[in-house]
Amino acid sequence: MKLGKFEKLDLRAYWKKEDSDFTPWLAKEENILLLGETIGIDLEVKKQEDNVGPYRADITCIDTTNNHLVLIENQLEKTDHIHLGQLITYASGLDAVTIIWIAQRFTEEHRAALDWLNRITEDSINFFGIEIELYRINDSLPAPMFNMISKPNNWAKSLRKSVSSENLSETKLLQQEYWQGLITFLEDNKSFVKLHSAQPQHWINAAIGRSNFFLSASVNSKEHSISIALNITSDDAEQNYERLYELGYEKSLKNISPDLLWDKMEGRKMSCVLFKTSGNFTIRNDWPNQHAWFKDNLEKFTKFFRPLVKKV
Incomplete structure (x- = not known):
């Protein structure tokens, strides 16, 4: 069998300039999606060359799960x-909580600097170092590859947060363990749904491809129920809900469940589409069944609603 030749390309042969070539390329939906998949964040481009006083940040994005600001700084050379x-x-000027530095190559000193920033900053601040490479096989089109060089140590930050919380109840600790179990279940079963980190709370969120829309999985120990919701937030929540209702109400009852509850929540800056079933999260032996329900229906919600929310 004849095999192709795998060749690494010079970045400058494809992108001559960072501002006029690489930044517009990265800001395209399919490319920012590739970057988001690498770091595990669903990104929506907000602006290119965003003004910060007399300076300009390369790209600003929105983390669609929580609407937090993400800053991206590009460099087609070795870090400096x-x-x-x-x-x-730029991060301080824009009050960004996720900072991504993309470069051709990271020096050990700059990788160590990002690792140090991740250690000393509070839990909500995250720094990522990403190296970008270009490859092709024989005469194929160049293919980009993002490689993670530095990332937040979420386990260490979560541990530090838990240790500093003197009054963390057994229920809160059990909730965190439950969500970590769901994350592991999704990974082991190769689900395309990516949840945010497990916290000691009754819910956990997942992105669905657009700011002001996100999924949440919840447990309720008083009602002995578990649920999934598509949440619609912001000042335009009711208007966006009505548009989504027009696009998907009838089909959602067939594609997901006839028991879906569509709730406009009039007078509030939030609307939702809710699906609930019985389940007591405090019963460990039932976790596999509950996690399987979450997997099945989180995937249904994502497949059905992701293309629709982009049309709203």
Whole structure:
């Protein structure tokens, strides 16, 4: 069998300039999606060359799960002190909580700097270092590859947060363990649904591809129920709910369940589509059944609603 030749390409042969070539390329939906998949965040581009005083940040995005601001700084060369300074300056000026530094190659000193920033910053601040490479096989089109060089140590931050919470109840600890079990269940069963980190709370969120829309999985120990909701937030929640209702109400009852509850929540800045079933999360022996229900229906919600929310 004849095999192709795997060749690494010079970035500058494809992107001549960072601002006029690479940044517009990265800001395209399919490319920002690829970056988001690498770091585990669903990104929606907000602006290119975003003004920060007299300076301009390369790309700003929205984390669609929580509407937090994400800053991306690009560099088609080896990392340097200038870009590290710009990264911190832009992040503080924009009040970004997730900061992504993309470069051709990271020096050990700059990788260590990002690791240190992840260690000393509060739990809500995250720094990522990403190296980008281009490859092709024989005469194929160039294919980009994002490689994670530095990332937040979420386990360490969660542990530090738990240790600092003196009054964390047994129920809260059990909730965190339950959600971590669901995350592991989804990974082991190769689900395409990606949940945020497990926290000691009765819910956990997942992105669905657009800001002000997100999925949440919840447990209720008083009602002995578990549920999934598509949440619609912001000042335009009712208007967006009505548009989504027109697009998907009838089909959602067939594709997901006839027991879906569509709730506009009039007068509030939030609407939702809710699906609930019985389940007591405090019964450990029943966790596999509950996690399987979550997997099945989170996937149904994502497949059905993801294309619709982009039309709203």
